[in-house]
Amino acid sequence: MTATLPISHVGFSTSPHKGDLASLEASIAEIVDLGADVVELGLFGEDLISGGRVIEGRARHFAEICAKFDIRYTVHGLIVSNFMDEAHLAYQKAAVGAMIELCDRIGADTLVHHSGHAPIGSRPLLTHYDRVERAALAEMAALAGRHGIRIALENIFAVDNSEYRQLPSEVAATVHSVGSPHLVGLIDFSHAYIEATRTGADFVHEIKAFAPVAGHLHLHDSFGRPYTMSKFYYTSEAIALGIGDLHLPLGWGDLPFEALFNEIDVLPGTALIMEIGERFSAERADSLERARALAARINARHAVAAA
Template identity: 60%
Template structure:
């Protein structure tokens, strides 16, 4: 794999030590030792930004750690990032600016940004929310351009009908509407499965519509079941029931991975990140990596044959 491939690198997200850099370094070492070529830095949990400003000493330590490993990096921004949050929009933008600077410092080519969320508005206001997000993304894209970073807009799922989230197809339309090489879509296959089950949509059609503008992938397994119950005393209980956003190793759920990767293609130089952490699934990561590399071959071999 190389940057000329459709999918150019494969790896895992780091699990956060909530500011403990020893945990981050250990996570990166595990990813590197597995033979992966990429890592997604879960920087939302590493106490690197305070009030929208980067904490200099901690950022320097981050750079020291990332330079120890021969990996390509992406950065996962705030879980709560939300460009439909009118009340806190300036604060949201400040953190994204800081995250883009951190991407530059660790030479990460992708910043993962969650698509917007709001209380379900009157139908006449949905267009306003969508436009607010597009305007903010366009503004951030100009900053990302200076750093050589792509902002990857990730599809999420709603927890109930009282929450507005864009469908995967609409997330792709948002990325396309911004019309910048520094904004692309990010397909999270499990998120799409859950949301489309909730809404009664054909999820394969939804991700098919999003794929042409997609430059980053989140892979983890599930059964596509919305949160019909939310209280579990241990993550393994949710796994046993197959409910929710489980982040399972490939093959533990029922997503038809081979079918999907046999038909979809993505933007050049797409990174595939498995959100399957060594914190929970250390003994399953190697098998998931082997499975992921076979999926990558299904995509890249079609490009070579074309």
């Protein structure tokens, strides 16, 4: 890792392949062929863990696939990861522990973990949820640290007003509270845009509040429109209406990436990952060029400050 640069690597995530490791290999190859610096492996869909344990035979095959490519890897853990989920917390932590083991086997340095959610309730109840999550994060960060891995805590949006989710500034407070070098923030700009629209929060303020602890970035475009309508017959219909977490190529939505990247700084060695799937393979090269230009804004500012 080039630790002197704030954004050291730019690349893409793989799409979930429902356990088809041959398709995963093809997905990695496509990203490598684009000239990316990093691949984020979406292991939530690859059947590598069963009941909190690594499936040994499949894991060996997975590691052999990853070893074929000379590229940095990061890993995206389970979409359902939720350290506010007390009823299933032991299962949740076991799965994260298995993900850390998989990271270690392939030399991945970062594990993406979704910030928690719970039913909305009184302030004391929400504070309780926060404490449960922070204790679990501290435990898992210590485990990750023993393997030289850091957990990247990602901001998410609520689907409706019955769900408690932390705003990006509150996720930053969680990272600060845990106080481990093996726990960093992950800014998902589209998620923040949607949640700011839903709650009436100041989107730019939320991003700027989160950025100082951010060691990982997720980029994909959208219009920041919450799921006020959720039934679509085709993905193209949601795109046409601009509703939801669309994971669009950069420039297809209206996220003000250039203005944001003029304002924020992030931790050294941050990977910028575009979660833009193979549906948009024809647009990925353009998004890679745009993303590298955005990274250069932060890196150039850092170079001037360090001179």
